[in-house]
Amino acid sequence: MEKITDRQKILIVDDSEMNRAILADMLGGEFDIIEAENGADGIAMMQKHSMDISLVLLDIVMPVMDGFGVLTEMNKYRWIEDIPVIMISAERGSSHIERAFELGITDFISRPFDALIVHRRVVNTILLYAKQKRLAAMVTEQIYEKEQRSSLMIDILSHCVEFRNGESGMHVRNVHILTETLLSALVRKTDRYHVNQTDISVISMASALHDIGKIAIPEEILNKPGKFTPEEFAIMKTHSMVGAEMLENLPSYQNESLVRFAYQICRWHHERWDGRGYPDGLKGDEIPISAQIVAMADVYDALTSERVYKPPFSHEQAVSMIVGGECGQFNPLVLECLKECEDEIREELTGNGEQRRSQREIQNVARELHKHKELNASERTLELLEHERMKYSFFASLTKEIQFEYTITPPTLVLNSWGSEKLDLPEALLDPYQSAEALAIIDSDVQARLADALHSTTPGNPVVQCDCKLNIQGEERWHRIVARASWSSEEPPRYTGCIGKAMDIHNSRLELESLERQASHDALTGLVNRAYAQKRIIERLEDRPAGRYAMAILDLDYFKSANDTYGHMFGDEVLKFLAERLRHSIRGGDIAARVGGDEFLIFLEYKDDLESAIEGIYSRVNGGVYKDFTISVSMGVASNQEAGSEYDGLFRCADQALYVVKHSGNKGRYNYYHKENAIDTATSAVSPIDAEGGEESK
């Protein structure tokens, strides 16, 4: 059982002092009680204490404004969504109770009441709301944490570049701060560039990536102490284009504003206002404003920081050098911003920045609020709530996930705006099971499976996960759906719907499949490897044990001399050549695998004529030359009629049959295993070590 830690406030609205006193006495031990003697008074209390009230106990019949009046007001200001109301009344009429519930009360207690019941219901309601608020806060926090993490990753990445570059490690941080400061100043000055608050923070974050292209510059050039030769400078200059290309090659993130801004910054942060920069020679406002600002921040920080080859310059010196055109040519507006921001820059760079930045955020909120002069107290509360909501949906939109909420009564699907856009569905969809658009997105089997899984959860363990394909704008993509069932607090609990999200895992899923392929295939020849072939063969044998199967093991004669004479590269080519022949000599259902070295394996199913099948394969595999090397293949064959239907037995017997050929002094032919000719099991052509080495050198 959870304990309420901080004392919560309960507002009692009742015209009888006696009634208030009874309730206050029952609850005053655990809660702070505030009282109002009529509805209007109650509303005033709510305004004064705003979100601080955890619960309202409300009477119906009161002078000035009755209980229904209070509820109507609470609905008007949408307080009813955040403050639970328990109505206490001697009114017995069901129409009263019904109306009260319609107006959003959480519970109704009839007078006369029992002290224990009042206490229990009050505590339950408060716990429930506290839990909901905590959950909402947790979600916000997680999203925020994710943001923090991506910004951390960017910082780490850019620091890697910087350390290789021999720079201070502070450069990235300073450029970030300068970019933010200069952009904010620019926005105050002009709206020409259509930059909003979100853009400022994204551009500042992207500024950290301005020099990532330098990873491609050889270290000798990057850290050369003296002046560059023209050739070296030409190489150095490629870093802007290289950085841009790196970002362009992130195909799945092209729509991210972060990547878009980072691309502009990487590519154009060495352009000049007069058109004499590189790589594209853009002029004036052809250069995106993000790149203009970062270029200025980059130069300014280089001048004012200490480097091995120079002392730090003061702000005035740096500005006069920049204005004097010693370090490039800049947009006069951006220059003005730099000059005006001296104090702010000094403060930000020397460490009081953090505090100032959060102050600035608060100022932004305050400024926004101030714009609406007509705001009174309650509307201000609403604005703050609205701000919280905006913040939540902003962070939610950054996560690029489809977030959803489904309630059973009424059957409604609510999507976050990103998800709604992605799925091309409205944000709130009534009766999704009747909507053809919604049904087209997710397979009915998957729907049923998901619904089953959710219904079978328990309040203690409500989370389910499933991977499935979603049909999004005509494309089937793998998604991972994680959903949490909602259960009512009744006994027994009732399933009321779910919340959850769907993440696109298509690319990682494909990657996994390709990794699986890599694990099951031989890298050189592209045939399946021994382990995978074994697994497949065992499956086949177990699947239809009555079938007729044969296994052939073959190897290249004189392969060692090919390696010795022409080198291993040539040896590899021969193996690929042979693998290609194998691939073309087997039928669809057969298996061809590379066992290791120059040993290969074929597994086939036959009807009655094994001889002609084997002859066909052998004649296609053996003979001819690759370049100067004669292709001679020895092969041992074992059928399950002779060797039994176990993988190990088949393999050993085919191997023995091959051994016979190899040691017969007459290679370049094939041989069947027969029970009656079986030889000592220790003799083997293949494993454990490649037997050919010794044999061929004889």
Place this chain on the structure above:
Amino acid sequence: MTLKECYAALNGDYEEAMGRLRSERLVQKFVLKFLEDGSFDLLCSSMEAGDLSEAFRAAHTIKGVCANMAFSALLDSSSQLTELLRAGETGAQTQELFQRVKADYAQTAQAIQAFREEAGG
């Protein structure tokens, strides 16, 4: 006079009140507080002034308090009066019930006063 005897004197249900409020201390506290409640005065003055809605509210409050305190006799008469006033009745029946509420209130108040004197003294 004990609290239980006081309940008997005012035609109340002591067991029920204890069941609701769970402690003798609380029951005693609110029984004594009942005399300070202004609802009865409000009922009388608004009945005299003919203010029907105010009278309804006052009767309604008395009914609620009596229900919680299990003052059965006064609860019964004040409940009936509440319903008549809610329906807008001002006739003889209402007056008659008003008289009964007054009598029941007097009996209740008297019992409580007697209890208070003994408890206080």
